[in-house]
Amino acid sequence: MARASTKPSSPFTRIASAFRCLLLLLIIVMAEPLSAEIVDQVPRILILYPYDEKIPATTIAGETLRHRLQQATMGKVDLFSEFLDLSRFPEKVHIDRMARYLSEKYADRRPDVVIALGEEATGFIVKYRHAIAPDAKIVFCCFSSADAVKLSLPSDVVGAFSEYDIAKTLLMARGLQPEARDLVIIGGSSDFDRSWLATARSDLPGPASGLKTTYVEDLTIDEFADRASRVPEGSIILVLTVFTDRSGRNFIPRNALERIAAKASAPVYGPYSTYIGHGAVGGNTVTFESVGTAVAELALDAIAGKPIASVNVPKTFVADARELTRWGLPESGLPAGTVLSFKEKSLWEEYWAAIIGIVAALALQGAIITVLLVERQRRLAAEQEARLRLLELVHLNQSATAGALSASIAHELNQPLGAIRSNVDALEILLRKEQPDLDLIRQILIDIREDDQRASDIIVRLRGLLKKRSEIDWQEFDLNEVVNSAIHILHAEAGQKSIVVSSSDPTRALPVRADKVHLQQVILNLATNAMDAMVDAATTERKLVFRTALIENSEVELSISDTGRGIPSDQLDHVFHAFYTTKPTGTGLGLSIARAIIETYGGKIWADNRAEGGAVFRFVLPLAQHG
Amino acid sequence: MTQLEPIIHIVDDDNSYRTALARLMEASGYRVVTYGSGEELLANLSGSDPGCILLDLQMPGLSGLELQDRLTEKAPLLPIVFLTGRGDIKASVRAMKAGAEDFLEKPASREALLGAVERALLRSEIRRAEHDRVHTLQARLDALTPREFDVFGLIVRGKLNKQIAYELGTSERTVKAHRHNVMEKLGVHSLAEAVSIAERLGLLDLTAKPSDDAHGAVRRASP
Structure with a gap:
């Protein structure tokens, strides 16, 4: 661009290069809407995922959130995602490194809002907000208000609380299995897993509820599965989370549940909606979709500058219809308002x-x-x-x-x-x-x-x-044959009018497909016209000639020529019109009927004058392709 | 009058009908010659024999009526019996006016055919006799000198010798001599006989002028 504008040249060239500059600028502006000025107008939102991208809970919440934000701002929002991977890298050195990295990464593009998914991400951003997003509004989700207390969050940090109520999940289980005598509760070995176990211990009613409660913990995944396979019949198995087993193996909790449920000898329940479809019968949960939507609303309000406060995400009962079927549990035992997934809907419903x-x-x-x-x-x-x-x-x-x-x-x-x-x-x-x-x-x-x-x-x-x-009597026949029969019919009339009738010697058969009587009619019409045209000719000059020929091996032609007075050249096209006649007694229909017949059989008919005097009428018909 | 057996000339383009008709005529004892067309008849007709012509009205080429016109000159002595496949009143009237002997419709019965042929042959003989007579008379008439012929023309119109002499600018005596010669050459003995000859030869056209026309008529009539 610079080179173009500094090049000395004629005024015309200068105008042209100025124009080119303008055009180039326009193209750049249009091609890169992220130019500095425009980006300033679009709010930047950073979404922090606590783990990696494979964790369905945060992924579902995150996707719902992104979708809602995009939709509400009509795409005028700049979204950034960061996966902190704190489950697999819980070390402080990683956390610090991550903080430094993000601080540097977002040095020129400080987020306006940071959305933290889960308590670990929330703790992280609260701790490092000054480095990463000093002016940002922080919104969180996906943990309970009790956990929030432990984090001792600043007052400007608000979020959508997910109040998991494990007691309600058990309530659902008991509703489905009123006869159950045993309750088996499974939890993993990570901090999160243990906190869940602690919650369960405090929230669930003791043996007073009539259930013999067993906590199964500190086992490997295979041991969990084995244990689940040996529970007494009619038990209730409650799987909390297994992020890590005793051997230190990390899991996505729903995969862990899947392995346990696969071998379990009794129905398995869990407090997460992500468990549905992987072996869990159901539970009381905050769906991650509703969490995502709730936190998105908070973020939108924050962008709009509205005052925001923490909200509770509504809880729902969820259940898997296939599991109900698997364990023979009645749908009627579900609490009212349960979202039943994988139900085989009637064709109409679906x-x-x-x-x-x-x-x-x-x-x-x-x-x-x-x-x-x-x-x-x-x-x-x-x-x-x-x-x-x-x-x-x-x-x-x-x-x-x-x-x-x-x-x-x-x-x-x-x-x-x-x-x-x-x-x-x-x-x-x-x-x-x-x-x-x-x-x-x-x-x-x-x-x-x-x-x-x-x-x-x-x-x-x-x-x-x-x-x-x-109706038309379709036949395949030799055109010469019909010509001969017509000549026979005309013979006497011709004799009386002293007309000499002659016909070409047929060199070969000329098969056509039509109604014989109709073709004969055409020939008689043409021939009687020709004979009538010769009344004024000298008796020795009255000649009617029939000539058949094969044309290009695809059509047959018949020409009927006379030695009469001919047709005025301006009338040649009119003779086939209805009611055209030169005879006092004619109806004027003969030739139009002849044309209608010939066209019915896919042919053409026309008239001409002969150089030596008299007229010649011709028609062609498709050659019948006989086998 | 003549000793020759009459010949039936059959002209018809229809081979089969012609043959059948010929068979019937031959079986009935006539001599028969057949022709496929009018042209063939005109080319081959030898005029001397008595007979008649059985002629098809509708033929390609020369039609029956056209042939009849030609035959009036070429064979005036052969009566024509027309045969037609259709009752064509116009054609039959024309044919009869032109002197056709009869007009039969095909298929004609034997009686009708043979009857018509017999009548035609009879007519043929009469015509022939008449023709011979006229021929003889004509020969006699031709023997007259022009002057005698003039005198003859006036005699038969009932003129007296004196009137004739006046008209011809000669003497009554000369007229008398001519008159004598005329009667002699014609072989007649009375005025009535002379008038009869003149009438037979068609010299007595009352509407025409006597001298010129009489002369012209004779010249026309001469062979």
Whole structure:
């Protein structure tokens, strides 16, 4: 930055570098919100953990606390955590070193509030507050007011007291096990453990309560477990804390309890919520979550400058439903208001939100599916309706075509009938002769049979022309075949109009998939149009040509060309529109029906004029991929 | 009149019907020639024999009616019996007006067919006889000199010799001589006979002017 601004240069460059400076500054400010000025506005809170980070009690309290602080200040808080590790390093030299270290570490960033979790951390900070956080408000938690007295805290140090009442834990145990005769109390060998044992001895009722009370202490963890496994049936086992066993091994108390409870022959109780889920049936406790929340409120008040005073964290009964089941203890024996964990909730209780969500989603999905189905149904019905309409239209068109061609078809039918008649007449005369020419007679009979077949074929074709379809009769067939049958039908009409009909020699079969009758109808429509177009042409010039072809191995084409007057070029696009007609008697529907049919079968149809005069109509259809 | 057996010409594009009809006619004792189209008939028809034509009305190419028009010139002596697959009133009226002998609908009965053919053949003979007669008369008429022809045209219109002489700007005597020659060359003995010839050859068109038209008509009629 400095280099940029001192570089001598043109005014423009100077402005540019000034701008660059500004930009750089802006970036630095934005990228590092922890710049000196801003940090001053954010309260610094130092959280002191007495042990290491693996102790669930302080960890849970600490996490709850951090979460609450972050949430209440909307993140505008600077949190520091320090793990004093006083359980594993209780030596004075470590404590002093820690104090020095923190004093130096926080020399430039003195905390505004120090939160001490537990009595050891509280004692530590009270002792070293002048070195580490001289102006800070000190807030503590996680021990009882009785312990606070022992620490002889200064009056400005306030906290959230956790008043453990081991008698209430026993009360819970007796509520669950009214028949119990023995009480076994287990505690470890650390100072904390021993203080718990002392508390128990003073707080718990003596043998007068009807329970034979045994204190089990000064044992290794395995001995504790072994002892627990041999207690009389129906006993109550109360585990206080085991931070350290007789051999000096350090434990996380809940892990110690877990090992003891695993082998225990009777239900195990304990005064900590962290024991739940590790083998304890339950107990009366201050949950570390509520401790964390309580101390956080104190810290927040301290930051806000409000006067604060010590509070008691409310106690709750906690229990593990799985352990109740394990020991066959009735849920009804629990004190009122017990927080029961690991209860196998009914599906509804556990997942009601998810269930409502899923049901709602399913209902919505169902509704959408129903709507879509209804829509689809309607669309199908409409399509069906449209298809039916088209089929009806096609049939009307067929009838019209049949009507127009009927005269010539009748004529065509009269040919074989006339031939049969004359053959029979001839036969009659021949048979009257003395020596009839039998060869001729045989030939005449053959011809009669052929003509009969011919007449019958004409009728079959006519019937095909009049056949009514209620649905498409899909078939695969050779396009050439339909062209030929259409030519047969048109033959007489063409003859009457002196039109010469020709068709290309098919080089190969051209399979298409469609309704034969429909395609024939298209061809007849195109061909009758073509024939009508040639009425003005000289009789020797009237030619109707059918040509089929395969295009790129994927489509088949039929072209029908005439030698008529052609189509005005500006009308080429209109001829397929409904009601377009140039004939006084035409409906103008023939070509539009032809197009509808061709498009139904995935094809295209169009018209053109031929260079040599006359029009040519073509359509293409997809080639059927036959196996 | 003629000793030649008549020929039935059958023109139909439908092979099977044509064959069947030919068989019936042959079985009935006629000579038959068949043609697949009007063009084929026009190409192969030899005009001299008597007979008739059985003609299909609807054929590709040259239609029956068009063929009839051509045949009026090429074979005026062959009566035409039309056969049609459909009752087409317009076509039948046109055909009959153009001189068709008959108009039958397919499938026609044997009686109808043979009846029509017999009538047509009879008509053919009559036409042929008439034609021969006219031919003979025409030959005689052609023997007249132009002057004699003029005189003839006036005689048959009932003009007197005096009037003729006046119209032709000649003497009554000369007219008389011409008249004599005319009667001689035509082989007639009375005015009535001469008038009959003129009428038969179509020279008595009353609406036309006598001299020019009479002459023109004759020239047209000459072979």
